[in-house]
Amino acid sequence: MANILLAEDDELARYAIAKVLRKAGHSVREAVNGSMAFDMVAQELPDLLITDVVMPDCDGLSLLTDLRKQHSTLPVLVISGGGSNVGGDYLFFAERLGASAILKKPFSNDDLLARIDQLLPPGTLHGQ
Amino acid sequence: MNQEQGFSIIHMLGLRFWLVMTLVGVALSLGLGDILIRAEAFEVFYSLTRQHEELQLDDWAVAVFASLLTVSVLALISTFVLGKRLIKAVQEKQAVEHRLAQGQQLIAMGTMLGGVAHSINNHLTPVIALAEMMRADLPPDSDEAQDLSKIAQAAFDASGMLNRLKGLARSDNHFSGQTEIGSATTNAVDLARKVSSKAVSFRLDIQPLRDKVALSAVALEVVLINLINNAIDAMQDKPGRIGIALDHSAPPKGIPSTQPDRRFSGAWVRLQVSDNGRGMTGEEAGRMFDPFFTTKPVGKGTGLGLSETFGIIDKAGGVFDVSSSPGQGTQIGIYLPVLAPGQST
Numbered sequence: 001m002a003n004i005l006l007a008e009d010d011e012l013a014r015y016a017i018a019k020v021l022r023k024a025g026h027s028v029r030e031a032v033n034g035s036m037a038f039d040m041v042a043q044e045l046p047d048l049l050i051t052d053v054v055m056p057d058c059d060g061l062s063l064l065t066d067l068r069k070q071h072s073t074l075p076v077l078v079i080s081g082g083g084s085n086v087g088g089d090y091l092f093f094a095e096r097l098g099a100s101a102i103l104k105k106p107f108s109n110d111d112l113l114a115r116i117d118q119l120l121p122p123g124t125l126h127g128q
Numbered sequence: 129m130n131q132e133q134g135f136s137i138i139h140m141l142g143l144r145f146w147l148v149m150t151l152v153g154v155a156l157s158l159g160l161g162d163i164l165i166r167a168e169a170f171e172v173f174y175s176l177t178r179q180h181e182e183l184q185l186d187d188w189a190v191a192v193f194a195s196l197l198t199v200s201v202l203a204l205i206s207t208f209v210l211g212k213r214l215i216k217a218v219q220e221k222q223a224v225e226h227r228l229a230q231g232q233q234l235i236a237m238g239t240m241l242g243g244v245a246h247s248i249n250n251h252l253t254p255v256i257a258l259a260e261m262m263r264a265d266l267p268p269d270s271d272e273a274q275d276l277s278k279i280a281q282a283a284f285d286a287s288g289m290l291n292r293l294k295g296l297a298r299s300d301n302h303f304s305g306q307t308e309i310g311s312a313t314t315n316a317v318d319l320a321r322k323v324s325s326k327a328v329s330f331r332l333d334i335q336p337l338r339d340k341v342a343l344s345a346v347a348l349e350v351v352l353i354n355l356i357n358n359a360i361d362a363m364q365d366k367p368g369r370i371g372i373a374l375d376h377s378a379p380p381k382g383i384p385s386t387q388p389d390r391r392f393s394g395a396w397v398r399l400q401v402s403d404n405g406r407g408m409t410g411e412e413a414g415r416m417f418d419p420f421f422t423t424k425p426v427g428k429g430t431g432l433g434l435s436e437t438f439g440i441i442d443k444a445g446g447v448f449d450v451s452s453s454p455g456q457g458t459q460i461g462i463y464l465p466v467l468a469p470g471q472s473t
Contacts, residue, residue, distance in 0.1 A: 016254035020261055054246070065414070081249030092442065097414065106252040106287050108280070109260045 034058030362405025
Protein backbone atom coordinates (compact mmCIF):
# COMPACT_ATOMS: atom_id res chain seq x y z
CA MET A 1 0.00 0.00 0.00
CA ALA A 2 1.41 3.38 -0.98
CA ASN A 3 0.67 6.90 0.16
CA ILE A 4 -0.47 8.71 -2.94
CA LEU A 5 -1.21 12.41 -3.29
CA LEU A 6 -3.66 13.18 -6.06
CA ALA A 7 -3.84 16.76 -7.39
CA GLU A 8 -6.85 17.16 -9.69
CA ASP A 9 -9.21 20.11 -9.89
CA ASP A 10 -12.04 18.30 -11.70
CA GLU A 11 -14.30 16.92 -8.97
CA LEU A 12 -15.61 13.91 -10.87
CA ALA A 13 -12.19 12.94 -12.20
CA ARG A 14 -10.67 13.31 -8.74
CA TYR A 15 -13.45 11.20 -7.18
CA ALA A 16 -13.13 8.45 -9.78
CA ILE A 17 -9.32 8.24 -9.79
CA ALA A 18 -9.14 8.32 -5.99
CA LYS A 19 -11.73 5.55 -5.80
CA VAL A 20 -9.79 3.37 -8.23
CA LEU A 21 -6.59 3.91 -6.23
CA ARG A 22 -8.25 3.15 -2.88
CA LYS A 23 -9.87 0.03 -4.29
CA ALA A 24 -6.38 -1.05 -5.33
CA GLY A 25 -5.30 -0.72 -1.72
CA HIS A 26 -3.55 2.65 -1.69
CA SER A 27 -3.97 5.47 0.78
CA VAL A 28 -4.98 8.60 -1.10
CA ARG A 29 -4.92 12.28 -0.13
CA GLU A 30 -6.65 14.70 -2.46
CA ALA A 31 -5.68 18.23 -3.47
CA VAL A 32 -7.87 20.45 -5.63
CA ASN A 33 -5.08 22.58 -7.06
CA GLY A 34 -1.32 22.83 -7.32
CA SER A 35 -0.90 25.20 -4.43
CA MET A 36 -2.76 22.89 -2.06
CA ALA A 37 -0.75 19.93 -3.33
CA PHE A 38 2.52 21.77 -2.68
CA ASP A 39 1.50 22.44 0.93
CA MET A 40 0.41 18.85 1.43
CA VAL A 41 3.75 17.56 0.14
CA ALA A 42 5.47 19.82 2.65
CA GLN A 43 3.33 18.40 5.47
CA GLU A 44 3.97 14.78 4.55
CA LEU A 45 6.03 13.51 1.65
CA PRO A 46 3.96 11.00 -0.34
CA ASP A 47 5.29 7.87 -2.02
CA LEU A 48 3.87 9.14 -5.30
CA LEU A 49 2.33 12.35 -6.59
CA ILE A 50 -0.27 12.16 -9.35
CA THR A 51 -1.04 15.57 -10.75
CA ASP A 52 -3.21 17.00 -13.46
CA VAL A 53 -1.76 19.86 -15.53
CA VAL A 54 -4.48 22.45 -16.04
CA MET A 55 -5.53 23.53 -12.55
CA PRO A 56 -6.32 26.87 -10.97
CA ASP A 57 -4.01 28.40 -8.41
CA CYS A 58 -0.78 26.81 -9.59
CA ASP A 59 -0.95 24.45 -12.54
CA GLY A 60 0.66 21.02 -12.61
CA LEU A 61 3.73 22.12 -14.54
CA SER A 62 4.49 24.90 -12.06
CA LEU A 63 3.90 22.46 -9.19
CA LEU A 64 6.32 20.01 -10.77
CA THR A 65 8.94 22.70 -11.34
CA ASP A 66 8.72 23.92 -7.73
CA LEU A 67 8.73 20.44 -6.22
CA ARG A 68 11.74 19.31 -8.23
CA LYS A 69 13.83 22.00 -6.53
CA GLN A 70 13.31 20.28 -3.18
CA HIS A 71 12.36 16.71 -4.03
CA SER A 72 14.32 15.58 -7.05
CA THR A 73 13.53 11.89 -6.47
CA LEU A 74 9.82 12.11 -5.69
CA PRO A 75 7.96 9.97 -8.23
CA VAL A 76 5.55 12.20 -10.13
CA LEU A 77 2.95 10.96 -12.58
CA VAL A 78 1.49 13.77 -14.69
CA ILE A 79 -1.89 13.24 -16.25
CA SER A 80 -3.58 15.47 -18.77
CA GLY A 81 -6.21 15.62 -21.47
CA GLY A 82 -3.40 16.32 -23.91
CA GLY A 83 -2.98 20.08 -23.92
CA SER A 84 -5.31 22.89 -24.91
CA ASN A 85 -2.97 24.69 -27.21
CA VAL A 86 -2.11 23.57 -30.70
CA GLY A 87 1.40 24.79 -30.16
CA GLY A 88 2.10 22.94 -26.96
CA ASP A 89 1.65 19.45 -25.62
CA TYR A 90 1.49 19.65 -21.83
CA LEU A 91 2.63 16.08 -21.35
CA PHE A 92 5.74 16.67 -23.44
CA PHE A 93 6.47 19.77 -21.34
CA ALA A 94 5.95 17.70 -18.21
CA GLU A 95 8.60 15.21 -19.32
CA ARG A 96 11.02 18.06 -19.99
CA LEU A 97 10.32 19.47 -16.55
CA GLY A 98 11.11 16.24 -14.74
CA ALA A 99 7.94 14.14 -14.61
CA SER A 100 8.70 10.51 -13.80
CA ALA A 101 5.90 9.37 -16.12
CA ILE A 102 3.01 10.79 -18.10
CA LEU A 103 -0.43 9.44 -18.87
CA LYS A 104 -2.87 10.91 -21.34
CA LYS A 105 -6.52 11.09 -20.38
CA PRO A 106 -8.67 9.17 -20.70
CA PHE A 107 -6.82 6.07 -19.54
CA SER A 108 -7.86 2.63 -18.45
CA ASN A 109 -7.58 1.62 -14.80
CA ASP A 110 -5.14 -1.10 -15.80
CA ASP A 111 -2.85 1.45 -17.44
CA LEU A 112 -3.03 3.75 -14.44
CA LEU A 113 -2.27 1.01 -11.91
CA ALA A 114 0.50 -0.45 -14.08
CA ARG A 115 2.14 2.97 -14.36
CA ILE A 116 1.91 3.43 -10.60
CA ASP A 117 3.46 0.03 -10.03
CA GLN A 118 6.43 1.07 -12.16
CA LEU A 119 6.94 4.27 -10.18
CA LEU A 120 6.50 3.09 -6.63
CA PRO A 121 9.56 2.23 -4.61
CA PRO A 122 10.34 -1.51 -4.48
CA GLY A 123 8.49 -3.32 -1.73
CA THR A 124 5.45 -1.05 -1.77
CA LEU A 125 2.43 -3.33 -1.77
CA HIS A 126 -0.14 -2.96 -4.46
CA GLY A 127 -3.21 -5.19 -4.35
CA GLN A 128 -6.91 -5.43 -4.91
CA MET B 129 -1.84 61.17 -42.34
CA ASN B 130 0.32 58.26 -41.26
CA GLN B 131 2.00 55.67 -43.43
CA GLU B 132 -0.83 53.20 -43.08
CA GLN B 133 -3.45 55.76 -44.17
CA GLY B 134 -1.28 56.78 -47.09
CA PHE B 135 -0.89 53.17 -48.14
CA SER B 136 -4.64 52.71 -47.86
CA ILE B 137 -5.36 55.63 -50.15
CA ILE B 138 -2.82 54.41 -52.66
CA HIS B 139 -4.23 50.90 -52.41
CA MET B 140 -7.72 52.25 -53.04
CA LEU B 141 -6.52 53.83 -56.24
CA GLY B 142 -4.70 50.66 -57.06
CA LEU B 143 -2.88 50.30 -60.30
CA ARG B 144 -4.83 53.25 -61.65
CA PHE B 145 -2.79 55.53 -59.39
CA TRP B 146 0.12 55.93 -61.76
CA LEU B 147 -2.20 56.15 -64.74
CA VAL B 148 -4.19 58.92 -63.05
CA MET B 149 -1.03 60.86 -62.22
CA THR B 150 0.27 60.40 -65.76
CA LEU B 151 -2.97 61.64 -67.29
CA VAL B 152 -3.05 64.60 -64.89
CA GLY B 153 0.47 65.53 -65.93
CA VAL B 154 -0.37 65.31 -69.63
CA ALA B 155 -3.57 67.28 -69.12
CA LEU B 156 -1.74 70.04 -67.24
CA SER B 157 0.88 70.26 -69.97
CA LEU B 158 -1.72 70.44 -72.73
CA GLY B 159 -3.77 72.93 -70.77
CA LEU B 160 -0.79 75.15 -70.12
CA GLY B 161 0.20 74.96 -73.75
CA ASP B 162 -3.30 75.91 -74.84
CA ILE B 163 -3.29 78.93 -72.53
CA LEU B 164 0.06 80.11 -73.83
CA ILE B 165 -1.06 79.80 -77.43
CA ARG B 166 -4.31 81.64 -76.82
CA ALA B 167 -2.41 84.44 -75.06
CA GLU B 168 -0.07 84.62 -78.03
CA ALA B 169 2.65 84.15 -75.51
CA PHE B 170 5.11 82.89 -78.03
CA GLU B 171 4.65 86.00 -80.24
CA VAL B 172 5.12 88.28 -77.24
CA PHE B 173 8.17 86.38 -76.15
CA TYR B 174 9.66 86.42 -79.63
CA SER B 175 9.25 90.18 -80.01
CA LEU B 176 10.75 90.63 -76.55
CA THR B 177 13.78 88.58 -77.46
CA ARG B 178 14.26 90.56 -80.69
CA GLN B 179 14.36 93.77 -78.69
CA HIS B 180 17.05 92.51 -76.35
CA GLU B 181 19.18 90.49 -78.71
CA GLU B 182 22.43 91.94 -77.39
CA LEU B 183 21.77 90.36 -74.00
CA GLN B 184 21.78 86.88 -75.58
CA LEU B 185 18.28 86.45 -74.22
CA ASP B 186 17.62 83.89 -76.92
CA ASP B 187 20.15 81.54 -75.38
CA TRP B 188 18.65 82.00 -71.95
CA ALA B 189 15.16 81.52 -73.29
CA VAL B 190 16.07 78.30 -75.04
CA ALA B 191 17.85 77.11 -71.91
CA VAL B 192 14.86 77.88 -69.71
CA PHE B 193 12.44 76.14 -72.04
CA ALA B 194 14.73 73.16 -72.35
CA SER B 195 15.04 73.00 -68.55
CA LEU B 196 11.27 73.24 -68.08
CA LEU B 197 10.73 70.52 -70.62
CA THR B 198 13.34 68.29 -69.04
CA VAL B 199 11.94 68.83 -65.55
CA SER B 200 8.44 68.05 -66.80
CA VAL B 201 9.53 64.84 -68.45
CA LEU B 202 11.56 63.82 -65.39
CA ALA B 203 8.63 64.59 -63.13
CA LEU B 204 6.38 62.49 -65.31
CA ILE B 205 8.79 59.56 -65.31
CA SER B 206 9.37 59.86 -61.56
CA THR B 207 5.66 59.87 -60.88
CA PHE B 208 5.26 56.78 -63.00
CA VAL B 209 8.14 54.92 -61.37
CA LEU B 210 7.26 56.00 -57.83
CA GLY B 211 3.65 55.07 -58.34
CA LYS B 212 4.54 51.62 -59.54
CA ARG B 213 6.93 51.06 -56.64
CA LEU B 214 4.38 52.24 -54.11
CA ILE B 215 1.73 49.98 -55.57
CA LYS B 216 4.10 47.02 -55.50
CA ALA B 217 5.06 47.75 -51.87
CA VAL B 218 1.41 47.99 -50.87
CA GLN B 219 0.54 44.77 -52.66
CA GLU B 220 3.44 42.92 -51.03
CA LYS B 221 2.42 44.21 -47.61
CA GLN B 222 -1.19 43.21 -48.22
CA ALA B 223 -0.12 39.73 -49.35
CA VAL B 224 2.07 39.27 -46.27
CA GLU B 225 -0.69 40.39 -43.93
CA HIS B 226 -3.22 38.14 -45.63
CA ARG B 227 -0.92 35.17 -45.36
CA LEU B 228 -0.22 35.82 -41.70
CA ALA B 229 -3.92 36.31 -41.00
CA GLN B 230 -4.68 33.00 -42.69
CA GLY B 231 -2.12 31.25 -40.55
CA GLN B 232 -3.45 32.88 -37.40
CA GLN B 233 -7.02 31.88 -38.20
CA LEU B 234 -6.00 28.29 -38.70
CA ILE B 235 -4.00 28.34 -35.48
CA ALA B 236 -7.03 29.68 -33.64
CA MET B 237 -9.19 26.90 -35.05
CA GLY B 238 -6.65 24.32 -34.00
CA THR B 239 -6.41 25.89 -30.56
CA MET B 240 -10.16 25.80 -30.14
CA LEU B 241 -10.32 22.16 -31.17
CA GLY B 242 -7.49 21.38 -28.81
CA GLY B 243 -9.32 23.06 -25.96
CA VAL B 244 -12.52 21.14 -26.65
CA ALA B 245 -10.64 17.85 -26.86
CA HIS B 246 -8.82 18.57 -23.60
CA SER B 247 -12.09 19.27 -21.78
CA ILE B 248 -13.89 16.27 -23.13
CA ASN B 249 -10.97 13.96 -22.39
CA ASN B 250 -11.12 15.19 -18.80
CA HIS B 251 -14.82 14.35 -18.58
CA LEU B 252 -14.36 10.95 -20.14
CA THR B 253 -11.83 9.98 -17.46
CA PRO B 254 -14.34 9.36 -14.64
CA VAL B 255 -16.71 7.62 -17.08
CA ILE B 256 -14.05 5.06 -17.97
CA ALA B 257 -12.59 4.77 -14.47
CA LEU B 258 -15.93 4.10 -12.78
CA ALA B 259 -17.29 1.83 -15.52
CA GLU B 260 -14.16 -0.33 -15.41
CA MET B 261 -14.16 -0.40 -11.64
CA MET B 262 -17.78 -1.53 -11.50
CA ARG B 263 -17.15 -4.10 -14.21
CA ALA B 264 -14.31 -5.59 -12.17
CA ASP B 265 -16.77 -6.39 -9.35
CA LEU B 266 -19.14 -8.29 -11.63
CA PRO B 267 -18.90 -11.74 -13.19
CA PRO B 268 -17.06 -11.21 -16.48
CA ASP B 269 -19.73 -12.98 -18.53
CA SER B 270 -22.64 -11.09 -17.00
CA ASP B 271 -24.70 -8.73 -19.10
CA GLU B 272 -23.97 -5.91 -16.69
CA ALA B 273 -20.22 -6.41 -17.02
CA GLN B 274 -20.47 -6.42 -20.78
CA ASP B 275 -22.61 -3.27 -20.75
CA LEU B 276 -20.06 -1.53 -18.57
CA SER B 277 -17.31 -2.60 -20.99
CA LYS B 278 -19.30 -1.02 -23.79
CA ILE B 279 -19.61 2.21 -21.80
CA ALA B 280 -15.86 2.37 -21.36
CA GLN B 281 -15.25 1.48 -24.99
CA ALA B 282 -17.64 4.17 -26.19
CA ALA B 283 -15.77 6.72 -24.08
CA PHE B 284 -12.44 5.64 -25.58
CA ASP B 285 -13.95 5.82 -29.07
CA ALA B 286 -15.15 9.37 -28.39
CA SER B 287 -11.66 10.36 -27.30
CA GLY B 288 -10.21 8.75 -30.41
CA MET B 289 -12.57 10.70 -32.63
CA LEU B 290 -11.53 13.94 -30.97
CA ASN B 291 -7.88 13.14 -31.53
CA ARG B 292 -8.56 12.49 -35.19
CA LEU B 293 -10.35 15.85 -35.43
CA LYS B 294 -7.34 17.54 -33.90
CA GLY B 295 -5.13 15.78 -36.38
CA LEU B 296 -7.29 16.95 -39.27
CA ALA B 297 -7.14 20.53 -38.04
CA ARG B 298 -3.37 20.39 -37.94
CA SER B 299 -3.09 18.86 -41.40
CA ASP B 300 -5.52 21.36 -42.87
CA ASN B 301 -3.73 24.32 -41.41
CA HIS B 302 -1.02 24.26 -44.07
CA PHE B 303 1.66 23.67 -41.45
CA SER B 304 2.07 20.13 -42.66
CA GLY B 305 3.83 19.31 -45.85
CA GLN B 306 7.43 19.44 -46.83
CA THR B 307 9.79 22.08 -48.09
CA GLU B 308 13.34 22.49 -49.31
CA ILE B 309 14.93 24.03 -46.25
CA GLY B 310 17.52 26.33 -47.88
CA SER B 311 15.25 28.29 -50.19
CA ALA B 312 12.39 28.22 -47.71
CA THR B 313 14.60 29.69 -44.99
CA THR B 314 15.83 32.47 -47.25
CA ASN B 315 12.28 33.37 -48.26
CA ALA B 316 11.04 33.14 -44.71
CA VAL B 317 13.82 35.42 -43.43
CA ASP B 318 13.03 37.97 -46.14
CA LEU B 319 9.38 37.89 -45.13
CA ALA B 320 10.15 38.04 -41.43
CA ARG B 321 12.41 41.07 -41.92
CA LYS B 322 9.65 42.88 -43.78
CA VAL B 323 7.11 42.38 -41.03
CA SER B 324 9.53 42.88 -38.15
CA SER B 325 8.45 45.67 -35.92
CA LYS B 326 11.82 47.32 -35.63
CA ALA B 327 14.91 47.92 -37.69
CA VAL B 328 17.69 45.66 -36.49
CA SER B 329 20.81 44.44 -38.20
CA PHE B 330 20.80 40.88 -39.43
CA ARG B 331 23.78 38.63 -39.85
CA LEU B 332 22.85 35.81 -42.20
CA ASP B 333 24.73 32.60 -42.85
CA ILE B 334 22.16 30.49 -44.66
CA GLN B 335 23.61 27.64 -46.66
CA PRO B 336 21.60 26.78 -49.78
CA LEU B 337 20.68 23.35 -48.50
CA ARG B 338 18.37 21.33 -50.71
CA ASP B 339 17.33 18.85 -48.05
CA LYS B 340 13.61 18.49 -47.45
CA VAL B 341 12.07 18.75 -44.01
CA ALA B 342 8.61 17.84 -42.77
CA LEU B 343 7.01 21.25 -42.50
CA SER B 344 5.53 23.68 -44.97
CA ALA B 345 7.01 26.97 -46.07
CA VAL B 346 4.20 28.74 -44.22
CA ALA B 347 5.10 26.91 -41.01
CA LEU B 348 8.73 27.96 -41.37
CA GLU B 349 7.64 31.56 -41.88
CA VAL B 350 5.58 31.46 -38.68
CA VAL B 351 8.51 29.96 -36.77
CA LEU B 352 11.01 32.57 -37.95
CA ILE B 353 8.63 35.49 -37.44
CA ASN B 354 7.96 34.31 -33.87
CA LEU B 355 11.66 33.89 -33.10
CA ILE B 356 12.73 37.17 -34.69
CA ASN B 357 9.99 39.14 -32.96
CA ASN B 358 10.96 37.62 -29.62
CA ALA B 359 14.58 38.49 -30.29
CA ILE B 360 13.62 42.09 -31.08
CA ASP B 361 11.53 42.34 -27.91
CA ALA B 362 14.48 41.05 -25.91
CA MET B 363 16.56 43.99 -27.11
CA GLN B 364 14.35 46.35 -25.14
CA ASP B 365 14.50 49.31 -27.51
CA LYS B 366 18.28 49.11 -27.87
CA PRO B 367 20.00 48.64 -31.24
CA GLY B 368 20.49 44.97 -31.75
CA ARG B 369 21.77 42.21 -33.96
CA ILE B 370 20.05 39.03 -34.94
CA GLY B 371 22.00 36.15 -36.42
CA ILE B 372 20.33 33.49 -38.55
CA ALA B 373 22.26 30.47 -39.71
CA LEU B 374 21.40 27.24 -41.53
CA ASP B 375 23.73 24.27 -41.87
CA HIS B 376 24.02 20.52 -41.52
CA SER B 377 24.32 19.72 -37.84
CA ALA B 378 22.89 16.95 -35.66
CA PRO B 379 21.46 17.68 -32.22
CA PRO B 380 24.01 17.59 -29.39
CA LYS B 381 24.04 14.45 -27.27
CA GLY B 382 21.65 14.72 -24.38
CA ILE B 383 19.00 16.60 -26.31
CA PRO B 384 15.85 14.42 -26.34
CA SER B 385 15.48 13.31 -29.92
CA THR B 386 12.40 12.24 -31.76
CA GLN B 387 11.23 8.67 -31.81
CA PRO B 388 12.66 6.59 -34.66
CA ASP B 389 10.61 7.51 -37.70
CA ARG B 390 10.84 5.81 -41.06
CA ARG B 391 10.11 9.12 -42.76
CA PHE B 392 13.54 10.48 -41.94
CA SER B 393 16.93 9.73 -43.46
CA GLY B 394 19.01 10.11 -40.31
CA ALA B 395 20.56 13.41 -41.40
CA TRP B 396 19.73 16.69 -39.70
CA VAL B 397 19.75 20.37 -40.50
CA ARG B 398 20.16 23.13 -37.95
CA LEU B 399 18.45 26.50 -38.07
CA GLN B 400 19.93 28.84 -35.50
CA VAL B 401 18.55 32.20 -34.38
CA SER B 402 20.68 34.26 -32.03
CA ASP B 403 20.34 37.72 -30.53
CA ASN B 404 22.21 40.08 -28.25
CA GLY B 405 19.16 40.85 -26.13
CA ARG B 406 18.69 40.65 -22.39
CA GLY B 407 18.99 36.86 -22.22
CA MET B 408 17.08 34.54 -19.89
CA THR B 409 17.57 32.94 -16.51
CA GLY B 410 17.61 29.15 -16.30
CA GLU B 411 14.04 29.10 -15.08
CA GLU B 412 12.83 31.37 -17.88
CA ALA B 413 14.63 29.23 -20.46
CA GLY B 414 13.04 26.10 -19.05
CA ARG B 415 9.59 27.59 -19.42
CA MET B 416 10.02 29.57 -22.60
CA PHE B 417 7.92 27.16 -24.64
CA ASP B 418 5.17 26.84 -22.03
CA PRO B 419 1.79 28.05 -23.27
CA PHE B 420 0.93 31.48 -21.88
CA PHE B 421 4.37 31.90 -20.30
CA THR B 422 5.77 35.30 -21.12
CA THR B 423 8.37 37.65 -19.72
CA LYS B 424 6.84 40.60 -21.49
CA PRO B 425 4.80 43.25 -19.69
CA VAL B 426 1.07 42.70 -19.40
CA GLY B 427 -0.60 43.41 -22.71
CA LYS B 428 2.62 43.07 -24.66
CA GLY B 429 2.64 39.36 -25.27
CA THR B 430 0.27 36.44 -25.07
CA GLY B 431 2.97 33.85 -24.43
CA LEU B 432 1.67 31.77 -27.33
CA GLY B 433 4.26 32.58 -30.00
CA LEU B 434 7.04 30.27 -28.78
CA SER B 435 4.53 27.65 -27.75
CA GLU B 436 3.20 27.72 -31.27
CA THR B 437 6.77 27.47 -32.59
CA PHE B 438 7.43 24.49 -30.37
CA GLY B 439 4.37 22.70 -31.65
CA ILE B 440 5.26 23.26 -35.28
CA ILE B 441 8.82 22.00 -34.87
CA ASP B 442 7.78 19.11 -32.68
CA LYS B 443 5.28 17.96 -35.28
CA ALA B 444 8.04 18.05 -37.88
CA GLY B 445 10.15 15.75 -35.73
CA GLY B 446 12.47 18.56 -34.69
CA VAL B 447 14.11 19.39 -31.37
CA PHE B 448 15.43 22.53 -29.73
CA ASP B 449 18.71 23.47 -28.09
CA VAL B 450 18.55 26.76 -26.21
CA SER B 451 21.43 28.57 -24.59
CA SER B 452 20.94 31.86 -22.83
CA SER B 453 22.27 33.87 -19.93
CA PRO B 454 21.06 37.14 -18.42
CA GLY B 455 22.79 39.97 -20.26
CA GLN B 456 24.44 37.61 -22.74
CA GLY B 457 21.71 37.18 -25.33
CA THR B 458 20.02 34.00 -26.48
CA GLN B 459 20.79 31.34 -29.04
CA ILE B 460 18.04 29.01 -30.19
CA GLY B 461 19.02 26.02 -32.28
CA ILE B 462 16.28 24.19 -34.14
CA TYR B 463 17.29 20.77 -35.36
CA LEU B 464 15.08 19.29 -38.06
CA PRO B 465 15.37 15.73 -39.36
CA VAL B 466 15.78 15.45 -43.11
CA LEU B 467 13.11 13.53 -44.97
CA ALA B 468 14.24 10.36 -46.67
CA PRO B 469 13.99 10.48 -50.47
CA GLY B 470 10.50 9.70 -51.67
CA GLN B 471 8.94 10.11 -48.25
CA SER B 472 5.94 12.32 -47.71
CA THR B 473 4.51 13.77 -44.55
